Amino acid sequence: MDFTFTKKEEKFRGELRGWLEVNLPKGWLQGDRKLPEDNEHYSKFLRDWQRTLYEGGWAAISWPKEYGGRDATLMEEIIYHQEMVRVQSPPLVNYIGIHMVAPTLMQMGTDAQKEEFIEKILTGEQVWSQGYSEPGAGSDLTALQTTAVKKDGKWVINGQKVWTSFAHLADRCFLLTKTSQSEKKHEGITVFLLDMDQEGVETRPIVQMDGHQEFNEVYLTDAIATDEDIVGEEGKGWAVLIALMLHERSGIAAQVFTLEQQFDSVIEMAKTVRVNGCLLIEDPFVEDGLADLYARINGAKLNYYRNITHTLKNGRPGPESSLDKLLVSELTKELFDFAMTIQGHAGVLMNDDSVFSAEMQGQYLASFGATIGGGTSEVQRNTIGERILGLPKDLGR
Amino acid sequence: MDFALSEEQELFRTAIRKYMNDLDRTAFARSVISGNLDVVANATSGLAEMGVTAIPVSEEVDGLGLGALDLVPVFEETGRVLLPGLQLETLALAVPLLESFGTPAQKAARLPSVASGESSVSIAWYERDGSLFPNSFSCIAGKTESGYALTGTKTLVPVIGDPDTFITGAQTAEGKSLFLVKASDVASSRMLSVLDETQQLAEITLNQAPGELLGEPGHAAEMLKEGLLHFNAALCSSMVGGMDELVKMTAEYAKIRVQFNQPIGRFQAIKHGIVNMKLDLETARSLSYYAAWAVETNATDKAAAVHSARSFISKAFIKAAADSIQIHGGIGFTEELDVQLYLKRARYYENYFGSVRDSRRATAQSLEWHSTPAKRDAVPVS
Numbered sequence: 001m002d003f004t005f006t007k008k009e010e011k012f013r014g015e016l017r018g019w020l021e022v023n024l025p026k027g028w029l030q031g032d033r034k035l036p037e038d039n040e041h042y043s044k045f046l047r048d049w050q051r052t053l054y055e056g057g058w059a060a061i062s063w064p065k066e067y068g069g070r071d072a073t074l075m076e077e078i079i080y081h082q083e084m085v086r087v088q089s090p091p092l093v094n095y096i097g098i099h100m101v102a103p104t105l106m107q108m109g110t111d112a113q114k115e116e117f118i119e120k121i122l123t124g125e126q127v128w129s130q131g132y133s134e135p136g137a138g139s140d141l142t143a144l145q146t147t148a149v150k151k152d153g154k155w156v157i158n159g160q161k162v163w164t165s166f167a168h169l170a171d172r173c174f175l176l177t178k179t180s181q182s183e184k185k186h187e188g189i190t191v192f193l194l195d196m197d198q199e200g201v202e203t204r205p206i207v208q209m210d211g212h213q214e215f216n217e218v219y220l221t222d223a224i225a226t227d228e229d230i231v232g233e234e235g236k237g238w239a240v241l242i243a244l245m246l247h248e249r250s251g252i253a254a255q256v257f258t259l260e261q262q263f264d265s266v267i268e269m270a271k272t273v274r275v276n277g278c279l280l281i282e283d284p285f286v287e288d289g290l291a292d293l294y295a296r297i298n299g300a301k302l303n304y305y306r307n308i309t310h311t312l313k314n315g316r317p318g319p320e321s322s323l324d325k326l327l328v329s330e331l332t333k334e335l336f337d338f339a340m341t342i343q344g345h346a347g348v349l350m351n352d353d354s355v356f357s358a359e360m361q362g363q364y365l366a367s368f369g370a371t372i373g374g375g376t377s378e379v380q381r382n383t384i385g386e387r388i389l390g391l392p393k394d395l396g397r
Numbered sequence: 398m399d400f401a402l403s404e405e406q407e408l409f410r411t412a413i414r415k416y417m418n419d420l421d422r423t424a425f426a427r428s429v430i431s432g433n434l435d436v437v438a439n440a441t442s443g444l445a446e447m448g449v450t451a452i453p454v455s456e457e458v459d460g461l462g463l464g465a466l467d468l469v470p471v472f473e474e475t476g477r478v479l480l481p482g483l484q485l486e487t488l489a490l491a492v493p494l495l496e497s498f499g500t501p502a503q504k505a506a507r508l509p510s511v512a513s514g515e516s517s518v519s520i521a522w523y524e525r526d527g528s529l530f531p532n533s534f535s536c537i538a539g540k541t542e543s544g545y546a547l548t549g550t551k552t553l554v555p556v557i558g559d560p561d562t563f564i565t566g567a568q569t570a571e572g573k574s575l576f577l578v579k580a581s582d583v584a585s586s587r588m589l590s591v592l593d594e595t596q597q598l599a600e601i602t603l604n605q606a607p608g609e610l611l612g613e614p615g616h617a618a619e620m621l622k623e624g625l626l627h628f629n630a631a632l633c634s635s636m637v638g639g640m641d642e643l644v645k646m647t648a649e650y651a652k653i654r655v656q657f658n659q660p661i662g663r664f665q666a667i668k669h670g671i672v673n674m675k676l677d678l679e680t681a682r683s684l685s686y687y688a689a690w691a692v693e694t695n696a697t698d699k700a701a702a703v704h705s706a707r708s709f710i711s712k713a714f715i716k717a718a719a720d721s722i723q724i725h726g727g728i729g730f731t732e733e734l735d736v737q738l739y740l741k742r743a744r745y746y747e748n749y750f751g752s753v754r755d756s757r758r759a760t761a762q763s764l765e766w767h768s769t770p771a772k773r774d775a776v777p778v779s
Contacts, residue, residue, distance in 0.1 A: 001399055001400060001401070001402075001403075001466060001686070001690045002398070002399040003398065003399075003400070003690075005398075075398060078398075267766060270766070271766060271768065279768065281761070281766050281767060282767070284758075287758065287761045287766065287767075288757050288758075290761065290766070291705065291756075291757035291758070291760040292709070292757060294701075294705055294760060294764070295684060295705035295706070295708055295757075295760065296680060298684070298687075298705060299680035299681070299683050299684045299709060302400065302683035302684060302686070303683045305398060305400040305683075306400050306401065306683055306686070308400075309398060309399055309400045309401045310401070312398065312399075313401070320679060323675075323676060323679055327676060327680070378665070381665070381668065381669045381672040381673075382668065384672045384675065384676075385662070385668040385669070385672045386668075388675065389644075389648040389671060389672065389675060390648065390652065391648060391652060391660075391662035391663070391668050392652065392659070392660045392662050393663070394663065394665065394668070395663065
């Protein structure tokens with residue numbers, strides 16, 4: 001057992017830290033981390049940030065050098081996430097493009113697709129969304145109903161997508177469609193690289209319970225795509241989907257480190273906020289609850305370290321790595337639930353009136369998305385039960 | 398980054414597991430319940446042959462001089478089958494106490510026979526008020542010409558497998574002090590009736606029993622706390638072994654038990670319940686590895702690592718056993734199935750040398766969450 005980083009890894013960290021200090025938006029490190037509210041400025045701010053990352057060589061470190069990456073090792077990727085969480089860096093607007101679409105195209109895209117898209121993804125010139133879920137296809141993605149029908153050499157697409165992250169900012173969409181009806185539910189699915197800038201594509205933002213608008217409904221009405229837009233083979237989109245999921249190598253790193261940081265901030269609150277003249281932490285109920293959360297949050301991080309170790313030794317993640325998402329998202333929810341409880345009635349105040357942190361009430365509300373998005377906790381439990389414990393498959397799966 | 402047991406440690410685990418299978422797993426625990434205590438000595442000598450009893454003993458006194466991490470596979474595998482005996486008390490508490498606070502003569506007199514498996518040592522700490530750190534002991538150690546003589550009653554003393562020595566706490570002029578007392582010098586002892594029948598607890602009475610001072614007089618609580626870091630790390634491994642077996646047993650049962658024309662493991666109420674046990678198991682295992690690593694390397698967050706592990710795992714072990722009984726249904730409620738043995742063991746360990754509340758408080762204190770630690774430290778936990 002060894003938790004130390006190598007000299008090379010520490011040098012990497014130092015280089016990134018130095019670069020961030022110079023290149024983060026003005027005032028960011030000093031705590032001025034407000035993002036522009038209106039869509040246009042928000043989009044420009046984030047695209048500029050990605051451009052800055054690109055120019056520094058920090059936009060897609062895990063990519064191969066030939067595509068403009070750094071061929072980063074898994075440990076370097078983890079350090080990267082640690083440092084980005086530490087400075088609470090602005091979000092990566094093209095997360096889907098960089099971590100999912102481009103690596104998939106590198107593996108199974110045509111030369112023309114690589115040529116056309118990969119560099120634009122890296123620079124932030126082209127922002128991507130992911131058209132998966134539909135009103136009738138959430139946890140059960142195979143129930144999708146958006147169709148693509150070939151007419152006069154072009155594909156005509158009709159249907160509705162929902163929970164489409166970044167669609168309001170995106171130029172392109174990694175779109176899942178049905179191109180044929182098959183008895184087998186994983187067949188007949190085709191992935192298109194859809195141009196969002198056309199008449200047949202309409203995007204409507206969805207307002208979340210925390211007031212943010214991070215995802216959208218996308219209506220497709222006779223939207224047009226070509227054969228050249230297909231990823232992999234027609235009708236074999238499920239294999240593309242699986243390939244894309246496997247590209248998420250460092251997986252849950254950012255959420256693990258964010259959870260740790262959020263826990264520290266709740267501790268800070270308990271050490272500084274007084275109720276009835278007494279610090280929160282001096283209340284045995286608060287102390288007990290926080291010590292319990294400390295054990296479990298630290299445990300989740302250590303689980304992640306154990307899974308990384310498995311990947312380093314075996315070249316691929318072990319089955320237990322599928323536990324990380326479930327644990328971290330559930331713990332995030334529990335942490336903020338407890339943080340709300342201990343603030344007393346003043347916990348209902350938010351933003352600048354908040355007891356401790358202007359962000360905490362919003363983080364509490366946002367935590368409810370964590371156990372739904374990217375596979376609900378229930379679906380995660382099914383998968384773990386079946387793949388790791390070998391329990392019989394759920395009805396309908 | 399390397400957060401895994403070493404190849405040697407994993408190989409050793411395989412060997413211990415094989416030996417436990419040879420002993421017919423929980424058959425030894427059940428032998429103790431039916432009154433056959435010979436099995437305890439058999440298992441101890443078997444483990445000694447494999448070198449287990451020499452692991453934590455330093456090389457100068459015939460041990461292997463290995464660390465807390467090398468005990469992880471041992472206690473996971475013995476915990477998995479609820480192996481009865483004083484392995485935890487001897488190897489993870491008495492040995493660290495003797496190694497840290499014993500004189501060279503005390504070590505030379507006792508540790509070689511521990512390393513060879515001939516001797517086991519128990520802890521006679523609790524008194525009738527049941528508190529872990531009482532303000533003072535009612536057991537008194539009076540000075541004599543050659544040393545000390547102890548008089549008083551100790552209870553909840555583990556005596557399975559006939560330990561030849563007790564480490565005990567008694568009151569001296571300086572305060573609470575630690576002593577070594579020979580089992581043969583105990584005046585009388587009364588066996589207690591225990592929920593976990595694989596354990597044997599006694600109330601022992603000392604009447605002018607010769608005691609050998611261990612460490613500085615007046616510092617019993619601090620020394621025990623230090624020793625308990627080793628003990629709790631090992632105890633956590635033992636509980637993880639038990640949890641691992643519970644998850645396995647329960648998942649296997651859910652695959653073969655058919656109701657409504659299908660294996661019950663297909664129902665989400667059952668499936669998700671077992672997955673939750675698995676989640677706790679993985680967290681428990683990570684925390685226990687880290688605790689052992691922190692003890693072995695004397696890491697700065699050693700206390701937080703051990704106490705947080707203990708607080709989580711004590712509770713999780715009970716929950717895993719309780720949920721396993723429920724998922725097994727009627728058969729889970731019977732004596733025939735092993736699940737009940739795990740529940741009783743989990744309950745036995747819950748407050749053994751510290752409660753969940755104690756561990757959480759100790760976690761908070763070691764992480765310095767309190768602005769005025771001095772005031773709180775004046776009142777010892779429990």
